[in-house]
Amino acid sequence: MVGGLLKAYLLLSLVINNIVRGQSDTSGPVFIQEPPNNVDFSNTTGTKIICQSRGVPLPNITWTKSNGEPIGTVPGLRQVMDNGNLILPPFRASDYKQEVHAQTYRCIAENELGKIQSRDVHVRAVASQSYRVAVHEEQVILGNDVLLKCNIPSFEADFISVASWVDSEGLTFPVNQNY
Numbered sequence: 001m002v003g004g005l006l007k008a009y010l011l012l013s014l015v016i017n018n019i020v021r022g023q024s025d026t027s028g029p030v031f032i033q034e035p036p037n038n039v040d041f042s043n044t045t046g047t048k049i050i051c052q053s054r055g056v057p058l059p060n061i062t063w064t065k066s067n068g069e070p071i072g073t074v075p076g077l078r079q080v081m082d083n084g085n086l087i088l089p090p091f092r093a094s095d096y097k098q099e100v101h102a103q104t105y106r107c108i109a110e111n112e113l114g115k116i117q118s119r120d121v122h123v124r125a126v127a128s129q130s131y132r133v134a135v136h137e138e139q140v141i142l143g144n145d146v147l148l149k150c151n152i153p154s155f156e157a158d159f160i161s162v163a164s165w166v167d168s169e170g171l172t173f174p175v176n177q178n179y
Contacts, residue, residue, distance in 0.1 A: 001157055006093055016135065021179075026056045026057070026113055027054075027055050027056050027113065028055055028111065028113040028114030028116075029053045029054070029055040029059035029109035029110060029111055029113075029114055029115065029116050030053060030054055030055060030116070031051075031052070031053050031109065031116065031118065032052040032053055032054050033050050033051065033052040034051065034087075034107070034118045034119065035049045035050060035051050035107055035118050035119075035121045036106075036121065037119055037120065037121065037122065038121075038122050038123070038124075039121060039122070039123045040124045040125075040126065040158075041088065041124075041125055041126070042125070042126050042127075042128055043090060043091050043092070043093055043096065043101075043125055043127045043128055044090055044128050045090060046087070046089040046090040046091070047087075047088050047123075047149060048085055048086070048087050048088075049085065049086040049087075049088070049105070049107075049121060049123075050084075050097075051063075051084045051085065051086070051107035051109070051118060052083075052084055053055050053084070053109035053116070055109070055111050055113065055114075055130065056111075057111050057112065058111065059110055059111040060110055060111065061083075061084030061107060061108065061109050062080075062107075062108045062110070063080055063086055063105055063106070063107055063108070064105065064106050064117075065103060065104065065105060065106075066104035066105070066106060066120055071105065073164060074097070074100055076089070076091065076095065077089070077097060077100045077101075078100050080118050083108075084107065086105065086107075088100070088101070088123065088125065090138070091125075092106040093127035093128060093129050096125065096127045101123065101124070101125035102123065102124055102125065103123050104120050104121065104122050104123070105120075105121045105123060106118050106119075106120060106121065107121070109118055122156075132153075132154055133151065133160075134150075134151045134152055135148050135149065135151065136148075136149065136151065148165070162175050163175060
């Protein structure tokens with residue numbers, strides 16, 4: 001009887017071990033490094049968006065637009081790398097393409113056991129170019145307060161902050177709550 005129980009126990013252990021080992025030999029994709037939600041960059045620097053996943057078998061990584069349309073390499077503007085990274089290299093301002101540089105992308109990792117997709121990656125490239133900042137004249141009575149607004153072109157406004165004001169005599173006023 002003890003011998004029969006021992007054989008049953010060993011057989012059950014062997015079956016459980018094979019099941020557990022079989023499950024650990026394969027796994028669906030899991031992100032190791034999911035791309036960030038927002039990527040802002042300059043045309044003079046370019047950027048690399050990293051997407052890494054693990055799984056067994058090793059997942060295949062592809063990129064799509066937010067509508068699910070697959071993307072590929074656009075020579076000189078966008079490279080989809082074999083390792084899953086998306087490269088947006090430096091480019092001339094005249095080569096700016098909205099469908100590449102102001103786009104929402106997703107990273108997809110897929111193997112035979114499953115498929116996962118990253119959060120939306122909102123990409124915005126800013127082309128380095130000259131611009132003028134203007135302050136509109138305001139009428140004010142001597143001794144009263146006036147509110148001056150720095151008008152920054154909309155294509156640059158998200159990437160510029162006012163650090164200080166300089167008056168006609170060259171005095172600098174740093175930006176803080178008192179001004």
